[in-house]
Amino acid sequence: MRILVVNPNTTASMTQTIAHAALQVAGRDTEISALTSPMGPVSIEGYYDEAFAVPGLLMEIAKGQKAGADAVVIACFDDTGLDAARAFADIPVVGICESAVKMASFIARRFTIVTTMERSRIPIEELVKRYGVADSARVRAADISVLSLEDPQSNARDRLRSEIDAATREDRAEAIILGCAGMADLAHDLTREFGLPVIDGVSAAVKQAEALVGLGLSTAKRGPYATPVAKKYTGQLEAFAPQTLNSEVSTR
Amino acid sequence: MRILVVNPNTTASMTQTIAHAALQVAGRDTEISALTSPMGPVSIEGYYDEAFAVPGLLMEIAKGQKAGADAVVIACFDDTGLDAARAFADIPVVGICESAVKMASFIARRFTIVTTMERSRIPIEELVKRYGVADSARVRAADISVLSLEDPQSNARDRLRSEIDAATREDRAEAIILGCAGMADLAHDLTREFGLPVIDGVSAAVKQAEALVGLGLSTAKRGPYATPVAKKYTGQLEAFAPQTLNSEVSTR
Amino acid sequence: MRILVVNPNTTASMTQTIAHAALQVAGRDTEISALTSPMGPVSIEGYYDEAFAVPGLLMEIAKGQKAGADAVVIACFDDTGLDAARAFADIPVVGICESAVKMASFIARRFTIVTTMERSRIPIEELVKRYGVADSARVRAADISVLSLEDPQSNARDRLRSEIDAATREDRAEAIILGCAGMADLAHDLTREFGLPVIDGVSAAVKQAEALVGLGLSTAKRGPYATPVAKKYTGQLEAFAPQTLNSEVSTR
Amino acid sequence: MRILVVNPNTTASMTQTIAHAALQVAGRDTEISALTSPMGPVSIEGYYDEAFAVPGLLMEIAKGQKAGADAVVIACFDDTGLDAARAFADIPVVGICESAVKMASFIARRFTIVTTMERSRIPIEELVKRYGVADSARVRAADISVLSLEDPQSNARDRLRSEIDAATREDRAEAIILGCAGMADLAHDLTREFGLPVIDGVSAAVKQAEALVGLGLSTAKRGPYATPVAKKYTGQLEAFAPQTLNSEVSTR
Amino acid sequence: MRILVVNPNTTASMTQTIAHAALQVAGRDTEISALTSPMGPVSIEGYYDEAFAVPGLLMEIAKGQKAGADAVVIACFDDTGLDAARAFADIPVVGICESAVKMASFIARRFTIVTTMERSRIPIEELVKRYGVADSARVRAADISVLSLEDPQSNARDRLRSEIDAATREDRAEAIILGCAGMADLAHDLTREFGLPVIDGVSAAVKQAEALVGLGLSTAKRGPYATPVAKKYTGQLEAFAPQTLNSEVSTR
Amino acid sequence: MRILVVNPNTTASMTQTIAHAALQVAGRDTEISALTSPMGPVSIEGYYDEAFAVPGLLMEIAKGQKAGADAVVIACFDDTGLDAARAFADIPVVGICESAVKMASFIARRFTIVTTMERSRIPIEELVKRYGVADSARVRAADISVLSLEDPQSNARDRLRSEIDAATREDRAEAIILGCAGMADLAHDLTREFGLPVIDGVSAAVKQAEALVGLGLSTAKRGPYATPVAKKYTGQLEAFAPQTLNSEVSTR
Secondary structure, rough: EEEEEEEEOOOHHHHHHHHHHHHHHHOOOHHHHEEEOOOOOOOOOOOOHHHHHHHHHHHHHHHHHOOOEEEEEEEEHHOHHHHHHHHHOOOOOOEEHHHOOOOHHHOOEEEEEEEEOOOHHHHHHHHHHOOOOOOOOOEEOOOOOOOOHHHHOOHHHHHHHHHHHHHHHOOOOEEEEEHHHHHHHHHHHHHHHHHEEEEEHHHHHHHHHHHHHOOOOOOOOHHHHHOOOOOOHHHHHHHOOOOHHHHHHHHH | EEEEEEOOOHHHHHHHHHHHHHHOOOOOOOEEEEHHHOOOEEOOOHHHHHHHHHHHHHHHHHHHHHHOOOOEOOOOOOOOHHHHHHHHOOEEEEEHHHHHHHHOOOOOOEEEEOOHHHHHHHHHHHHHHHOOOOOEEEEEEEEOOOHHHHHHOOOHHHHHHHHHHHHHHOOOOEEEEEEEEHHHHHHHHHHHHHHHOOHHHHHHHHHHHHHHHHHHHOOOHHHHHHHOOOEEHHHHHHOOOOOHHHHHHHHH | OOOEEOOOOOOOOHHHHHHHHHHHOOOOEEEEEEOOOOOOOOOOOOHHHHHHHHHHHHHHHHHHHOOOOOEEEEEOOOOOOOOHHHHHHOOOOEEEHHHHHHOOOOOOOOOEEEOOOOOOHHHHHHHHHHHOOOOEEEEEEOOOHHHHHHHOOOHHHHHHHHHHHHHHHHOOOEEEEEOOHHHHHHHHHHHHHHEEEEEEHHHHHHHHHHHHHHHHOOOOOOHHHHOOOOOOOEEEHHOHHHHHHHHHHHHH | EEEEEEEOOOHHHHHHHHHHHHHHHHHOOOOEEEEEEOOOOOOOOOOHHHHHHHHEEEEEEHHHHHHOOEEEEEOOOOOOOHHHHHHHOOOOOEEHHHHHHHHOOOOOOOOOEOOOHHHHHHHHHHHHHHHHOOEEEEEOOOOOOOOOHHOOOHHHHHHHHHHHHHHHOOOOOOOEEEOOHHHHHHHHHHHHHHOOOEEEHHHEEEEEHHHHHHHOOOOOOHHHHHHOOOOOOHHHHHHHOOOHHHHHHHHH | OOEEEEOOOHHHHHHHHHHHHHHHHOOOEEEEEEEOOOOOEOOOOHHHHHHHHHHHHHHHHHHHHHHOOOEEEEOOOOOOHHHHHHHOOOOOEHHHHHHHHHHHHOOOOOEEEEEOOOOOOHHHHHHHHOOOOOOOOEEEEEOOOOOHHHHOOOOOOHHHHHHHHHHHOOOOOEEEEEHHHHHHHHHHOOOOOOOEEEEEEHHHHHHHHHHHHHHOOOOOOOOOOOOOOOOOOOHHHHHOOOOHHHHHHHHO | EEEEEEOOOHHHHHHHHHHOOOHHHHHOOOOOEEEEEEEEEOOOOOHHHHHHHHHHHHHHHHHHOOOOOOOOEEOOOOOOOOOHEEEHOOEEEHHHHHHHHHOOOOOOOEEEEEEHHHHHHHHHHHHHOOOOOOOOEEEOOOOOOOOOHOOOOOOHHHHHEEEEEEEHOOOOOEEEEOOOEEEEEHHHHHHHHHOOOEHHHHHHHHHHHHOOOOOHOOOOOHHHHOOOOOOOOOOOHHHHOOHHHHHHHOOO
C-alpha cells in the first residue's frame, strides 16, 4: 500500500518532520511518499496562504496518483484543498484535521485543539463544525508562527505547553490535538508529560488512509465529488484544467 | 495485534457472519477473536433487548482484556453498551455504527443507513446525531427482523435492496451503510450491484480499531470514561461489580 | 392513582429520602410506592453503574405494573433505563432529569443543574441535549460521591452550596436543579437560602407522572417504544425475556 | 387551587369549548376560571392578530391574579403574549403549545402538530424550535379558519382528520397534537378513531399548571422575567403601565 | 425614496437621536421620516414594554404607508413588532437588530452586542439565534437603563465603554454592535476610540431598507406574512382591526 | 462610489450579463467596474473549478483596490475565494450567495435557491449553513451546465422554470433565489411569471456593497481576516505572495 503525504507548503524541513511522524505509525506493508508542494507559500497561516497552496497540492496529487498511490494525506491542519482534491482524485483523500478530530472522538468526549496563530482559530472552528464535533472540541491558539516551531531558539514549544496546560484545567480536556502539521514530532513527549492522549493529525491521517484502503473504499463519485467536468482553463493556470493536469502528468 | 469482536446477542451463527467479515479486512498482523455473548437476547431489536445485552457483552470484554486483547469491537449497530464498555475497559472500544458513519464521512457527503426494523430507526437517528453526522446521514428501515437475514427463504434481502434503491433515488445517497451486523456479508455484492460504496460496520470497526491501536491511543480516563468506582453490587448482579468482574475473570 | 417510584440503586436509605420527597408533593388521591432495586450497584456513578442498574429497575417495573401502578418514576438523575422501560411498560414512565429540566423550562430561561461527580457531567449534558434544553441549561459537578450526601460528617452539602452560589454568579442561573435523587430533601431549604427556585427531580417527576395519568396519556406504542418482540433470552438473564418477565411476575 | 384559563380571542363560544376541556381534566381540588379577552380579535390567525390579543390577555391576568388565581393558562396555540405575561405575573404562566409539546415528549419520539391555517405553520415551527423539540415535531396546517371549527356545516373536521391521517403515514407520527384551542373538544374522539395518542393543548396546560403549583414553583424573577420596571405609558395605553394595571385592577 | 423610521417608544428626544443617525447615512435620494409612537411605554425594557409598544408602532406604519413611504425601519433593538408589521405592511420592514447583525456578518466572524439592561440580554440572544448568527454573536448588558443614555450626569457611557473593552478582550470580538437605538449617536466616536468597527443598528437598518427598495423587493405575501384576514376587533382595540386601521388612517 | 464586480470565471459574455444586472440596480452615485478573471476555468462547476478561480480573482481585486475601488463583489454563487479576498483586501468584499440569502431573509421565512448542476448543491447547502439560514433555505439543482444558460437553443431556462415551480409547490417557497451569476438577467421576468420575489445574487450584492460603503464599514482586521503575513511564495505562484501582489499591481 502506498500513501502519498503531501505537505502543501513549500518548506522541505517541515516535510521531514511530517514524513518522520508518518513513518512512525505506518503499517508494515505501507510505503510512505512524503512530498513538498512545488509552488506557493512557505507556511500556511490563514485563508490567503491556504488558497495559494491548492495548485501545488493538486499537482502533487496528480503525479502521485499516476505513480500508483493508493491514498492521499493532506498534511496541513486547515485541511487545505480537501474538497477539490476529493473531486479530482480517484483514490481516497484525507485531511489531518478531520482525521485527528474523528480519531479523538473514539477515545474522548471533550478535547481541545491547540493551533499556532490566532488567525487560524476561526477557520479550524469552522472545520470542527463541519466534521460534527463542535460540542466536543475547543480550539486554542498558542500565538506562535508556524515556522517558529522549527526554531530551537524560539519559545514556541513553551507556549504550546502552556496552552495544553490551560486546556486540561479550563476546558477539562480529556485529550489534546496538535493543530499544526509542524507539531507532528511532539505528540509522544507531550503525551508523557501531560498524562493524557495527545494526538498528532499526520499520524492519525496515515492510519485513517490505511483503514480506507484496507476497506476498499474510495471517494463516492456521485454528487459534490463527481469527477470535474473537462473544460478550458486559461492564462497562467491553463495546465490545471482537470483533463490537462491528468494527462500532462502522465506524459512526464 | 489482537482485536476482540463481541457479538452482543447470543446467536452463534450471526457471530460467524461477523467473524467472516472481520477476517476479510483484518491486517496481516491482526488476530481476530469473535465471541458470542453468553447471556441475553438472541437478537437485538430495540431498546429493551439492548439493555439486556450489556452484561454479557461486558463479561466478554473483561475476559478478552484479561486474555490480552488490544481493542474491542462491539458488533451490534445500536452500539449497545459502548459507554459502559469504554469506562470499564483499559483498551480502546469501538462501535460498528460509529465506525461506519465516521468512515463514510471521509468518502461521501450524503449517505443513507439501511437498518432492519422500524423500531431501530429512531435509536440509530439518535446515534447519528451524537456522532455529528445528522446533516449527512438518513436512516431507513427495511422492515425485516434481524434473524430473517439468516433465512434464505425470507425476502429480507430483497427488501434491503429495495430500500437501497430508494436511498439512491430519493435521498441522493452517495454511499450506503448496512445498519445491522447480520448484513456484514452483503457489502461486497451490493457495492457491485448498485455501483456505489456500500459500507459494513463490522469491517469499518475492525480497521478503526487497528488504527487506534496503531496510534497507541486508548480511551481517555478523565471525565465520563474514568475507571468505574469500586463498590458493592448486590443480588443476581453481584459478580458484575467492576472490581469483581475484573478479578473473577482473572482467576478463571 | 398509584405511582411507582423506583430507586434504581440498591441503597434503601436513599429510597427513603426519595419517598419522602415524593410524598411531600403527591396529590391527595395519589398513592406513592417507593421501591429499591433488588440487584445492582449501591449507587449510580457513571455509565458502568448505570448499565447494571437496568435489570433490577425493569424487574420492579414489571412487578409494579402487575400490581396496578398507573405510572412509573425512575429516581436516578441519569434517567437510567428510561428507553427500555418505556418500551416495556404499558403505563407512562418518566425520568427525574427530564421532568426537572422540562419543569424548569416553564419558569426560567437559563438554569443550572448541580450534580455530584465530575464523571456524571457529560452524561447529563447529553440528556440536556436530548431533552432540547441545551441552550438553557448548564451542568456543574460538586465533586462529591452520591452516598456522601447521606453522611452528616461529609462536606458534601457545603460543596453543593458552593456550586449553586457559583451558578448564580457565573452562569446567571435563574433557577437551580438538583442533579441527584439523593439531594431530594434539600430543595426546600436551598430555595429559601438562595432566594431562587431550586428544583428537585423526584418531586418534579411525581407531578409529571400525575399530569400524564390525569390526561389519560401513555407511551405511544408505535416506533421505538413498540412492545418488545417476544424472544429467547439465554443464560443468567433468561428470566428477563420480555414475555417471561411479564408472566413470571404475574405468577408470583 | 385556582387556575385562570384565558382565551385571548374575544369569541365566547370558543371559551366554552376551552372551559369544557379544562374541566374534564382538572383535579378534584382545582377550580377553573375560563375567561374571554375583553378586547381584540375574534380569532387569532397569524402574527398581526397575535399582537393585538396581548393587551386584553394581560388585563385578564391582572384581574385574575388579584382575585387569587394560582396559575394562568394562555389558551391559544401561538402561546400569544407568553413572555410578557411571565414578566408581569407573580404566578406561573403556561402556554398550550409549550405544554402540549413537552407533554408529548414524555410519551413519543416523533409527533405531528396539526394546526388550522397555513399562515400559522411557520410561527408554530418557531415555537417548536424554541421549546427544544424541533427534531421530534412536524407541523401541518389543515387549511381551515379558526372559527370554522365551530361551524357544523364546514368541512373543517374532515380536513383535520385527513391531515392526521397523512401525519401517521408520511411523518410516522407516534402521537398527534391538536394545534388550536378551538379543537380542544376533539382529542378524545380522534384518539379512539386513529388509535394513537391525540393531545389537546388546553388539557395539557391545565395539568402542567397544576404540577407547577403543586411543586410551589413560579416564574423566576431574575433576568428576562424580572418584574417590569414601573414607568409612564402614554396615550390610549396609559392604563397598561405595569404599576397602573396592577393597581387599577385592584381598586375595581 | 422615503424611509419611515419609527421609534416604538414614546420619548421624542430619543427619536431625535435616531433621526440624526438615520440622516447621517441616508443616500442622497432618500428622505427620512422619523416618528415617535403616539402611545405606550416611554422606553422599552423587556418583554412587557415590548408588547405594549406594538399598537402605536403599527398605527405609525399604517399612516406612513398611506403617506407613501417605501420602507419601514423599526428603531428598537428588540425588533419589537417586526412580524406583525411585516404581515400588515405592503412595503419592506426591517428591524435594527436584524440589520445590525446581518451587516456585521459581512465584515466579521465574531462580534459582540452590548445592550442596556440585563433583562434584555436573553430576548436579544433569542433574536441572534433566529437571525442565524448564534455562533458569531455574544450579547452583553451594561446594566444601565435606556433613558440614562440621555442623561449626561449618568455613568451610562462609561459602563458601555467598559463592556466594549471586555468584549474585545474576553470574547475576542472583531466588531461591536450597539444594542439600543438610544446609542445611535455613539458609534462614530467608539469606532475611533476602540479601533474596530462599532455598528449602530439604526444606520444599518436605513441602508438595509434602501437596499431592499433599490432591488424592488418587498415582504413575500405567501405564508406567515400573508396580509392579515379582515375580521372584527372588539373593545378598546376595535380601531386596530387590519382593514379598519388601513381605512381609518386613509380617511384622516 | 466605485464597486468592483469580478466574474471569477473567464467567460467574458457572462461578465456582460453580470455587469448588466449590476448596472440595473446601482445607485446614482455608484460606478460599476465589471471584470473577467484573467486566468482559470471558463465556468465554475464544483469544488475543483472553484479552487482554480481564486488566483485570477485575487489578482483583479488587487488591481481594483489599487485603482481606488470602494468595495468588491465576487460574482459566482459558490462565493469562491471569499475568505481569502476578505483577508487580502482593505475594502469590503461580498459574495453573491451570502448577499442573496441574507437579503431574502428580510422578506421571507422560507425560500429556495435554484442552482445549475447537482454537484453544486451540497457546496451551496454548506454556504447556507454557514450563513445561518439552514432552517429557511432549500437548495435545488436544475441539472444544467453553467454555460448552457447562454445558449438560446438549450432547454436550460425551461428546466430552471420547472424547478421554481416545484419549489413553490413542494417547498412552499415564499421567494426564490437564482443560484448562479449567469442567471442574473432572468430575475425580473421570473418575478412576474411566478408572482413571488425572485432574487438575483449579483444585484443583491451590489446593494449590499453600497450599504457597507455607505456605513463606512470594512472587514474587521482582527482574527481570521487579519492582513496576510508577508512571506515567500515560490514557483509559478511567486507573484501571489501577498506583499508582492500588492506592489506588483501598484507598479504596473
